[in-house]
Structures are given as C-alpha cells and as structure tokens.
Amino acid sequence: MEPTLDNGKFFRPSYIASIEPSPRAGPVSVEDIKTDLSSEFSLVSSGSDTSQSNGHIQVCLRIRPFTSLERENGSQDCVSLEDSTNIVLKPPQHYLSRLSEKTSGPMLQKFTFSQVFGPETTQEEFFEGTMKQPVQDFLDGYNRLVFTYGVTNAGKTYTFQGTEEDVGILPRTMDMLFKSIQGKLYTAMDLKPYRCRDYIKLTENQVREETAIKNSLLRLIKEVEEHFSILFSMCIFR
Numbered sequence: 001m002e003p004t005l006d007n008g009k010f011f012r013p014s015y016i017a018s019i020e021p022s023p024r025a026g027p028v029s030v031e032d033i034k035t036d037l038s039s040e041f042s043l044v045s046s047g048s049d050t051s052q053s054n055g056h057i058q059v060c061l062r063i064r065p066f067t068s069l070e071r072e073n074g075s076q077d078c079v080s081l082e083d084s085t086n087i088v089l090k091p092p093q094h095y096l097s098r099l100s101e102k103t104s105g106p107m108l109q110k111f112t113f114s115q116v117f118g119p120e121t122t123q124e125e126f127f128e129g130t131m132k133q134p135v136q137d138f139l140d141g142y143n144r145l146v147f148t149y150g151v152t153n154a155g156k157t158y159t160f161q162g163t164e165e166d167v168g169i170l171p172r173t174m175d176m177l178f179k180s181i182q183g184k185l186y187t188a189m190d191l192k193p194y195r196c197r198d199y200i201k202l203t204e205n206q207v208r209e210e211t212a213i214k215n216s217l218l219r220l221i222k223e224v225e226e227h228f229s230i231l232f233s234m235c236i237f238r
C-alpha cells in the first residue's frame with residue numbers, strides 16, 4: 001500500500017490514514033518514581049483463572065553478563081543481587097565519590113521482582129524458570145502473554161531469540177508446543193472453522209458436500225491454469 005504524507009511530517013500507510021493520533025495529555029507529574037503499584041496489580045490478580053501460576057503477572061529480571069567495557073568502568077558494582085527476588089542498584093563509583101556519605105545513602109534503591117536471574121543464568125535455566133509454566137498453562141487452554149522490556153543492549157533479543165548454538169525462549173517454546181501435540185493430531189476432516197473462534201462438527205452428509213465443493217474448486221483452478229498456459233504459449237509462438 002502506498003504511504004501517504006500526513007501533515008507534511010510523517011509517512012503513514014494508507015490503511016491507517018483514518019486513525020487520528022490521540023490528543024496528548026498535559027504534563028505528567030512524577031512525584032515518586034518508586035510508587036508501589038502492587039495494590040493496583042492485585043486487582044488484576046483477583047480474576048477467575050485457576051491455573052497453576054502464582055498470580056497473573058510475573059515480572060522477572062534477567063541481568064546479562066557485563067561487557068569488558070562495563071567491567072572496566074566499574075558498572076558491575078552498580079547492581080547487586082540480594083536474593084532470588086531482590087536487587088539493589090547504586091550509582092557508579094565515580095559518581096558516588098563526588099558525594100558525601102550522607103547523600104549517597106538514600107541513593108541505593110532496592111527493587112523486588114517475581115524472580116531475579118543473574119548473569120550466569122543459562123538459556124535453558126531461564127526457560128525452565130520463566131516460560132515452562134506459562135507454556136503448560138497455554139496448552140491447558142489459558143491465554144498467556146510474554147514480552148521483554150529493557151533499554152537497548154539489555155539482552156531482549158538474546159533472551160527471546162538466542163543464538164543458533166544456544167536458542168532463546170521463543171524456539172524453546174515452539175519446541176515444547178510441537179512436542180506436546182505430537183501424536184495428538186485430529187486427522188478426521190469433519191471440523192470447519194465457524195465465526196472466527198468457533199468450530200462446527202460436520203455430519204457425514206455435510207462432509208460429503210464439503211468434499212464435493214472443494215473438488216470442484218480444485219478442478220476449476222486446474223482448468224484456469226491450463227487455459228492460461230495455453231494462451232501464454234500461443235503468445236510466445238505467434
């Protein structure tokens with residue numbers, strides 16, 4: 001589709017040309033960036049899903065290995081793992097040394113996650129610790145959403161996709177899904193998609209009818225193909 005120029009500023013595909021950008025809200029005042037949102041999340045967690053995961057929202061932190069540059073400038077001291085769910089962040093040493101002890105104290109910030117995975121965590125361990133249960137829930141019929149969030153170079157692609165030698169959570173998930181459906185395929189041709197999310201089971205007569213329709217369609221396609229190939233060769237040899 002042709003992109004259209006909108007307001008002389010942005011290229012936008014024509015299929016979203018009708019969508020107006022939502023008006024921008026006024027300035028947001030952020031008084032306390034450490035606002036505890038757990039009470040709001042608990043509202044979401046009181047639903048009726050009875051799967052085995054603990055709560056509906058799991059927020060896991062993965063700390064990737066530090067690069068040599070980061071080690072050189074002392075960045076690895078900025079984060080310390082307290083236990084399997086807590087980390088403490090502190091400003092870089094060169095920044096701290098400019099401050100008095102009094103002011104540097106409150107600059108330590110503690111964050112709590114559902115689970116923290118340190119730099120030594122392997123792809124397999126991360127998959128086992130984060131994805132295995134949601135994938136199992138999905139196979140049991142529940143909806144699950146997984147996404148990675150982080151600054152550039154944080155390790156999102158590595159975690160999701162991984163490398164050829166050491167694949168990430170996406171290929172591992174696909175592997176688990178395909179393995180779990182092996183030998184459980186429904187081979188009878190008597191189910192038909194209906195209204196997007198439903199299926200109807202066809203009676204024997206309806207199956208026969210469907211087969212006849214499909215066969216006549218296939219015949220038609222074949223005839224059209226033959227017709228065009230004859231026309232094409234006539235054009236070439238004229």
Ligand SMILES: Nc1ncnc2c1ncn2[C@@H]1O[C@H](COP(=O)(O)OP(=O)(O)OP(=O)(O)O)[C@@H](O)[C@H]1O
Pocket residue numbers: 063064065150151152153154155156157158159
């Ligand atoms: N757990 C890890 N173990 C080893 N290397 C890692 C790990 N996580 C990330 N890396 C390496 O760190 C670098 C940055 O990772 P990655 O490309 O996944 O970041 P990203 O968050 O996807 O960045 P961007 O948002 O810019 O695409 C890559 O070289 C990647 O191989």
